[in-house]
Amino acid sequence: xxxxxxxxxxxxxxxxxxxxxxxxxxxxxxxxxxxxxxxxxxxxxxxxxxxxxxxxxxxxxxxxxxxxxxxxxxxxxxxxxxxxxxxxxxxxxxxxxxxxxxxxxxxxxxxxxxxxxxxxxxxxxxxxxxxxxxxxxxxxxxxxxxxxxxxxxxxxxxxxxxxxxxxxxxxxxxxxxxxxxxxxxxxxxxxxxxxxxxxxxxxxxxxxxxxxxxxxxxxxxxxxxxxxxxxxxxxxxxxxxxxxxxxxxxxxxxxxxxxxxxxxxxxxxxxxxxxxxxxxxxxxxxxxxxxxxxxxxxxxxxxxxxxxxxxxxxxxxxxx
Amino acid sequence: xxxxxxxxxxxxxxxxxxxxxxxxxxxxxxxxxxxxxxxxxxxxxxxxxxxxxxxxxxxxxxxxxxxxxxxxxxxxxxxxxxxxxxxxxxxxxxxxxxxxxxxxxxxxxxxxxxxxxxxxxxxxxxxxxxxxxxxxxxxxxxxxxxxxxxxxxxxxxxxxxxxxxxxxxxxxxxxxxxxxxxxxxxxxxxxxxxxxxxxxxxxxxxxxxxxxx
Numbered sequence: 001x002x003x004x005x006x007x008x009x010x011x012x013x014x015x016x017x018x019x020x021x022x023x024x025x026x027x028x029x030x031x032x033x034x035x036x037x038x039x040x041x042x043x044x045x046x047x048x049x050x051x052x053x054x055x056x057x058x059x060x061x062x063x064x065x066x067x068x069x070x071x072x073x074x075x076x077x078x079x080x081x082x083x084x085x086x087x088x089x090x091x092x093x094x095x096x097x098x099x100x101x102x103x104x105x106x107x108x109x110x111x112x113x114x115x116x117x118x119x120x121x122x123x124x125x126x127x128x129x130x131x132x133x134x135x136x137x138x139x140x141x142x143x144x145x146x147x148x149x150x151x152x153x154x155x156x157x158x159x160x161x162x163x164x165x166x167x168x169x170x171x172x173x174x175x176x177x178x179x180x181x182x183x184x185x186x187x188x189x190x191x192x193x194x195x196x197x198x199x200x201x202x203x204x205x206x207x208x209x210x211x212x213x214x215x216x217x218x219x220x221x222x223x224x225x226x227x228x229x230x231x232x233x234x235x236x237x238x239x240x241x242x243x244x245x246x247x248x249x250x251x252x253x254x255x256x257x258x259x260x261x262x263x264x265x266x267x268x269x270x271x272x273x274x275x276x277x278x279x280x281x282x283x284x285x286x287x288x289x290x291x292x293x294x295x296x297x298x299x300x301x302x303x304x305x306x307x308x309x310x311x312x313x314x315x316x317x318x319x320x
Numbered sequence: 321x322x323x324x325x326x327x328x329x330x331x332x333x334x335x336x337x338x339x340x341x342x343x344x345x346x347x348x349x350x351x352x353x354x355x356x357x358x359x360x361x362x363x364x365x366x367x368x369x370x371x372x373x374x375x376x377x378x379x380x381x382x383x384x385x386x387x388x389x390x391x392x393x394x395x396x397x398x399x400x401x402x403x404x405x406x407x408x409x410x411x412x413x414x415x416x417x418x419x420x421x422x423x424x425x426x427x428x429x430x431x432x433x434x435x436x437x438x439x440x441x442x443x444x445x446x447x448x449x450x451x452x453x454x455x456x457x458x459x460x461x462x463x464x465x466x467x468x469x470x471x472x473x474x475x476x477x478x479x480x481x482x483x484x485x486x487x488x489x490x491x492x493x494x495x496x497x498x499x500x501x502x503x504x505x506x507x508x509x510x511x512x513x514x515x516x517x518x519x520x521x522x523x524x525x526x527x528x529x530x531x532x533x
Contacts, residue, residue: 038512
């Protein structure tokens with residue numbers, strides 16, 4: 001079939017996922033998605049699922065709790081010499097887990113009833129002390145002391161891993177719990193925060209960048225660089241963050257460092273052309289003319305057919 | 321203003337030397353019966369596994385915890401079969417996808433598929449009731465794609481889930497499924513054909529492709 005894409009759409013989707021689409025790539029992908037409803041939907045759904053995969057500290061607590069349960073049962077699940085893929089013990093374990101959950105439910109009901117009964121007895125005693133005439137109170141329930149609200153589970157009051165600004169779709173209740181964490185459980189704030197995986201942070205940062213929330217994107221790229229140094233996502237984010245900083249007219253020195261670090265690691269990387277251009281522009285903003293000249297020359301040397309070549313030559317003329 | 325960049329190109333795996341798998345050694349020790357390693361390993365993969373399960377069955381699904389737990393048990397059991405052909409995390413994610421898809425299919429075999437789809441949509445909408453616009457549309461897209469996963473042949477569904485729900489690159493899907501990249505392409509093409517057919521059959525689904533309100 002003759003259609004406007006000569007690079008495989010899946011490769012273009014990969015580049016978009018990595019934040020590495022060229023203008024030409026984007027035109028191709030847009031043209032393809034205009035007639036391919038499946039790719040159009042998948043393209044949008046990529047972001048939908050990325051947002052849903054963002055990890056919250058509640059998730060950490062739940063996951064660790066599940067892991068502990070499995071670890072507690074592992075010895076009985078896989079005794080030495082038993083084939084690893086035996087399904088029966090696994091089913092038995094899950095069933096045990098469900099029974100355990102039911103047991104907890106029953107225990108909770110019993111506790112509730114016991115608490116209510118205790119409260120009622122206590123009320124009766126107080127009533128009898130206050131009213132020596134022996135007659136049953138009209139309504140025990142009405143005089144019962146209210147039960148204390150059950151203590152929140154640690155997972156419910158723990159702070160959020162990625163911060164409320166990272167996932168705007170998060171329920172407000174979660175933010176309230178995070179706010180309470182500092183006052184109700186000071187130890188929770190001291191607990192080590194497990195970083196979200198690099199791919200999730202990268203996807204969230206790219207999503208923020210695409211929707212124009214550059215402040216959020218800068219924050220997330222920064223987090224990615226601190227927590228996942230050396231990963232492919234972190235390396236790529238150096239160029240993307242550098243570009244954002246320059247686009248916003250902010251901190252050319254930091255942008256310069258980012259572009260330089262990218263080129264140090266990936267002198268022939270696929271974003272090298274943009275990194276060279278970014279270095280030249282950052283040096284121009286910083287007024288370092290001699291180094292700027294070298295940067296433009298490097299751009300022309302490494303990428304003589306760059307779409308930025310004409311701009312580089314013009315600027316070099318101005319600098320002479 | 322800098323007018324760079326939508327420049328760039330694809331990120332090619334070969335441009336950086338492959339990094340050693342940070343969980344590889346733990347996995348080997350755990351598979352050989354080292355309890356300490358097993359504990360450390362399972363705790364390392366627990367959160368990504370939960371995240372993967374949620375991506376497949378939906379964040380609000382009442383079965384998430386059971387399925388995540390089932391996934392962890394399956395991972396422990398499958399560790400002895402791990403040959404290091406992909407990263408431990410990819411291996412674990414693939415197990416999560418398979419377990420979660422199997423759980424969805426078991427559930428659907430007990431229930432009417434249409435009812436289950438409606439129920440899932442309701443769950444998604446409950447979650448995002450406070451933020452109608454974008455998230456409501458995102459919920460519909462997720463529900464549609466999950467429903468598609470239930471209908472595709474297992475291998476296609478697994479490939480499609482890793483690619484779309486977990487956001488893997490083509491190479492990562494190929495590594496995780498021990499299949500050549502071209503095979504992955506082929507499976508994705510078939511899955512997308514099924515998706516396209518489904519969209520063409522139901523005119524209301526085309527609104528998911530348009531501009532959001």
